[in-house]
Every structure is written in structure tokens, then in C-alpha cells.
Amino acid sequence: MEALILAEKSYHKIPTILNGFLIYLSTIKGKSKSTKSEYRYDLINMLQYIKVIRFDLDIKNISEVDIGDIKEDFIKEICLEELYAFLEYCEEVRKNSPYARARKVASIKSFFKYLVNKKKLLSSNPAEELETPKLSKRNPIYMTLEETEKFLSGIRRSKHYYRNLCIMQLFLNCGMRISELCSINLSSIKKDILTVIGKGDKERTVYLNETCISVINDYMEKERCCIVNIKDGEALFISQLGTRLNKRTIQKLVDSINEKSGLNKDHLTPHKLRHTSATLMYKAGADIRSLQIILGHTNVSTTQIYTHVDDNELRNVVANNPLNKIIK
Numbered sequence: 001m002e003a004l005i006l007a008e009k010s011y012h013k014i015p016t017i018l019n020g021f022l023i024y025l026s027t028i029k030g031k032s033k034s035t036k037s038e039y040r041y042d043l044i045n046m047l048q049y050i051k052v053i054r055f056d057l058d059i060k061n062i063s064e065v066d067i068g069d070i071k072e073d074f075i076k077e078i079c080l081e082e083l084y085a086f087l088e089y090c091e092e093v094r095k096n097s098p099y100a101r102a103r104k105v106a107s108i109k110s111f112f113k114y115l116v117n118k119k120k121l122l123s124s125n126p127a128e129e130l131e132t133p134k135l136s137k138r139n140p141i142y143m144t145l146e147e148t149e150k151f152l153s154g155i156r157r158s159k160h161y162y163r164n165l166c167i168m169q170l171f172l173n174c175g176m177r178i179s180e181l182c183s184i185n186l187s188s189i190k191k192d193i194l195t196v197i198g199k200g201d202k203e204r205t206v207y208l209n210e211t212c213i214s215v216i217n218d219y220m221e222k223e224r225c226c227i228v229n230i231k232d233g234e235a236l237f238i239s240q241l242g243t244r245l246n247k248r249t250i251q252k253l254v255d256s257i258n259e260k261s262g263l264n265k266d267h268l269t270p271h272k273l274r275h276t277s278a279t280l281m282y283k284a285g286a287d288i289r290s291l292q293i294i295l296g297h298t299n300v301s302t303t304q305i306y307t308h309v310d311d312n313e314l315r316n317v318v319a320n321n322p323l324n325k326i327i328k
């Protein structure tokens with residue numbers, strides 16, 4: 001995320017053709033601001049690298065290379081070999097993980113597909129045969145039920161106790177994304193139904209259980225109604241400055257609760273709370289299709305990462321084998 005912010009600050013001008021693609025992503029494809037920023041960052045990196053190689057510039061200063069003067073002819077000459085060289089640079093020099101490189105491949109493929117099919121700039125697609133790095137299967141990192149209870153105990157009865165408790169309960173009971181939580185408006189809540197804006201600015205429905213309804217009511221009645229100088233009256237969660245609570249503040253809040261609870265779970269993020277919610281629901285008997293809808297996944301394959309089983313469950317399966325008999 002820091003790298004994305006630096007990229008946004010460092011480059012005031014990008015090629016017209018890239019800007020057109022980014023506009024297409026948001027207006028036609030409905031990509032979120034976060035996804036658009038990631039594509040922008042990846043494609044700026046790619047164009048900088050190719051310009052460095054073609055003009056024999058110092059690669060140590062690649063982040064300072066201006067790409068605002070790149071024209072269509074430069075784009076037309078990009079070949080598959082240059083794209084693979086860029087990915088090798090990302091792996092060897094930038095130390096990008098396979099997942100980071102896979103995202104760059106997705107950005108590049110999408111860009112060149114646009115140039116061929118929509119912009120009609122290219123007759124052939126140099127990225128068509130670009131392969132995605134092999135990705136190892138990763139199980140989501142999550143908290144156990146006991147760890148979750150200990151984590152919640154770290155919410156101190158401070159000035160923002162009711163707000164903080166409400167935020168964490170929504171994460172853990174509904175499996176919400178941090179962007180969805182930040183975007184909640186007062187008008188989004190109707191009894192036990194919450195409407196959120198998910199990935200790609202798609203609206204989805206979240207059903208609130210008794211705990212969520214209770215913590216929202218407590219926050220509204222005991223804290224939010226007392227806040228003065230609110231600058232965003234529609235926002236549910238308000239910061240110290242009276243503005244809508246942002247992602248950075250929520251991450252800091254998770255870090256603080258993690259530490260104060262004594263849990264000190266490594267790399268605990270709001271997204272790990274989403275993993276925790278999904279895993280606990282699955283272990284409690286939620287079927288994969290229901291879980292897919294609750295989490296707002298487009299494809300059920302994304303949800304299937306939660307169907308993993310831990311080592312103890314595997315041991316129990318083997319131990320319960322009817323042929324497990326002691327032979328003397």
C-alpha cells in the first residue's frame with residue numbers, strides 16, 4: 001500500500017493511452033478505486049522498466065523515470081520477451097512474491113486486451129501467451145474461537161469503546177471487508193439488513209444477527225449521538241475529527257486491540273478477521289454456497305479456501321476409521 005501511495009505522489013502525468021484504460025476500468029468495468037490504483041501502479045512499473053531497457057538508462061533510478069512522453073508507437077513495439085524480462089526484474093530485483101507477480105500479469109493482460117479489443121490499437125496481443133507464476137495453495141490465516149474471545153477482551157472501555165466493539169463484532173460476525181465497513185452509512189441499516197458496497201462497487205446485502213444489532217444500537221445510543229462537529233453525517237463510524245473512519249485508523253485499532261488483549265497474533269489485519277469469521281462459520285456448519293453469498297464472492301472457488309481442515313481434524317478422521325483396531 002505504501003508503494004502505491006508513493007507512485008501516486010511521484011507521477012503527475014501518465015501516457016494518454018494508460019489514462020484511457022484506467023478510466024475504462026472504473027466507468028465500464030466497475031473496478032474499485034483500490035483495484036484501479038493497483039493496475040495503475042503495476043503498469044507504470046512495467047512502462048518504466050521497458051523504457052529503461054530500451055534507452056539504456058540506469059535501472060537504479062527506475063522510480064524517477066518519466067513515462068508521460070510515451071506514445072502509441074512505443075506501446076506497439078512491446079513484445080512478449082520484454083514482458084517476461086519485466087517479471088524477472090520484479091522477482092530478482094524487487095523480490096516480488098509469486099502472488100505480487102501474478103497480480104502484475106493480470107494488470108498487463110487486462111491492459112493489452114483493452115488495446116486490442118476496445119482501443120483497436122494492436123492487431124495482435126503480446127501478452128496473450130504471458131503465463132502467470134505458479135502459486136502455491138495457501139490456507140487463510142485465522143483465529144480460533146478461543147483466540148477470538150481473547151482478542152475481543154482487548155477492547156478497552158475508552159471514549160470509543162462502543163464504536164470499537166461494534167466494528168470488531170461486525171468484522172467477526174459478518175465477514176465484512178474493511179472497505180465495506182468504512183462505507184457503511186446510517187441509511188444502509190434497515191432493521192436486521194445492512195447494505196454494503198463490495199468489490200467493484202457492487203451492492204450486497206448483509207444480514208445482522210442479534211449481537212450485531214445490539215452493538216449497533218449501543219453505539220448509536222451511547223456514543224454516536226453525543227459526537228459534535230460531525231463532518232460526514234451519513235457515515236456510521238466517525239473518527240476523532242468528525243470524519244468517516246478510514247482503513248488506516250481501523251488497522252491501527254486492530255493492532256492496538258491485538259496487543260492489549262495479550263494475544264499478539266502475528267500479522268493480524270482486518271482481512272484476517274474476515275478469514276476468522278468465515279472459518280468459524282464454516283466449522284459451525286455453514287454450507288459453502290451460503291458462505292459464498294455471505295462473503296460476497298463472485299466465484300465459489302474463492303470461498304473453497306475455507307473448507308480446509310486442521311491437523312487435529314485429520315487425526316480424528318483416521319482414528320475413527322472402523323478398521324482402527326489393536327491387533328495382538
